[in-house]
Amino acid sequence: MIDTHCHLTYDPLFEKVEQVVQRAGAAGVDRMICVGTTPVDSQKAFALTQRFKQVFSTVGIHPHYADQCSDRDELEQLIHFLGQQPRVVAIGEMGLDQHYPKPPLDVQVQLFQWQLEIAAPLDLPIVIHNRETTDPVLAMLRESKIDPARFVFHCFTGTIEELEKILAFGAKVSFTGITTFKSAPHLAKAAVMVPDDRIMVETDSPFLTPAPHRKVRPNEPRYVTFVADFIAEQRGMTAQAFEALTDRNAEQFFTKLVLV
Numbered sequence: 001m002i003d004t005h006c007h008l009t010y011d012p013l014f015e016k017v018e019q020v021v022q023r024a025g026a027a028g029v030d031r032m033i034c035v036g037t038t039p040v041d042s043q044k045a046f047a048l049t050q051r052f053k054q055v056f057s058t059v060g061i062h063p064h065y066a067d068q069c070s071d072r073d074e075l076e077q078l079i080h081f082l083g084q085q086p087r088v089v090a091i092g093e094m095g096l097d098q099h100y101p102k103p104p105l106d107v108q109v110q111l112f113q114w115q116l117e118i119a120a121p122l123d124l125p126i127v128i129h130n131r132e133t134t135d136p137v138l139a140m141l142r143e144s145k146i147d148p149a150r151f152v153f154h155c156f157t158g159t160i161e162e163l164e165k166i167l168a169f170g171a172k173v174s175f176t177g178i179t180t181f182k183s184a185p186h187l188a189k190a191a192v193m194v195p196d197d198r199i200m201v202e203t204d205s206p207f208l209t210p211a212p213h214r215k216v217r218p219n220e221p222r223y224v225t226f227v228a229d230f231i232a233e234q235r236g237m238t239a240q241a242f243e244a245l246t247d248r249n250a251e252q253f254f255t256k257l258v259l260v
């Protein structure tokens, strides 16, 4: 199956990336999308796609690193260059995050705005990071006039009310291991509310190992099956049927996953 969002370039995974990719394969996870979070990280993620046929990547700047990118032209060149590579399947992750005070929101908004402008004419899906910022993020997405079906809200951790707004907008929604935590029963409920054709799963590894392996650090793409199996049970589906469904959704959304 497919892990639609991981960070193989981050320290605890990168140093043993060969084993991580191999262990994923042994667990049936044959494709994974390594999501870029800075200009350097996006290049590093792209380099992994050249090493492993199982790895695909994205290009984008995470709001946490919004202060690491102040040149719009450079950003545009990077996104255009990487975006046309056959194994770079999306733009992002980009968005807003008010969980931490830094970088300041106006810096995050500026960078998010640039990335939406650059992404708009490109024929690629867009990975959205949103933490405690659903209203301003949705306002910016609406303003961009980009087709709502091109967006996935990754690692959904919001309230039911926020989920309803995202679904009404028309975006896809992706769930991580947090959904399996006993401390987050509303996420289990949220994972049942998303229509069949708009749900995806991911690890966001090295973070957020799902139950029953919560204590295992770091998380790895191989554990995405536990996210899928948990949600399958909530939705009253067999694990096999749900995994087939989320893989199909991932292939239809990240269309380049099937080109190579």
Ligand SMILES: [Zn+2]
Pocket (backbone or CB within 6 Å): 005, 006, 007, 035, 093, 204
């Ligand atoms: Zn991420």
